[in-house]
Amino acid sequence: MSRKPGGASRHWRNQRLTSVSLVPLGLWFLLALSRQSTLDHATVAALFTKPLQALLASLLGAALLWHSMLGVQVVLEDYVRGRLLGASLAIARGLHFVAAVALAWALWTLVSGKAA
């Protein structure tokens, strides 16, 4: 649990906010993938070179990683005790942060057409 006042209600609100956004974004992603007849490099690179698709993918990635961190936090707080809890939360935050940076770099590279 966050030590800052209002941390729990903020957590609750953010988890709902991200879950509501993930419904259309998740469906869009599944639809976008299932419409491709093949998923070779040229197809995938071309897909995320379009600005709208890159924007939707970055929104999906941001909402997904944020929602994932909030959910992982709840699970860790329920099953891990003591000092291990702080360490495991820090590791989870670090992994999610690295993933967010990597995602931003990848989408920027794809949308600027440098991945051809």
Add this chain to the structure above:
Amino acid sequence: MYTMVLSILHRASGLLLSACGFLFVVWLVAAALGPESYAGLAAIFSTLAVRIVFALGLAAFWYHLFAGLRHLAWDAGLGFEKRAARRSGRAVVLLAAAAFLATVLLTPAGRFLAGAP
């Protein structure tokens, strides 16, 4: 009992989808690195073990989506009554199963999961 199983399934599917989220990032990074890196990752992604993870991930996606909508309805104060909760629980399982089958049978996802390139 039934409610408890569904609740645990929501957590388990959420954790699996977290893992799939990281695979999504790895996939985009490989695409951004170029055709050779992407081909290397595609070879790993098409192994049986990873295809099983994707199949479970697809099932988790549909289950977590419908179960999540059920949670949002509860947050709005809807369907708390015991019989309504049982009925919506059954609806979530049926809808998720139907959506999973539809995705596998009607889209190229099924062919990929079955091992086509």
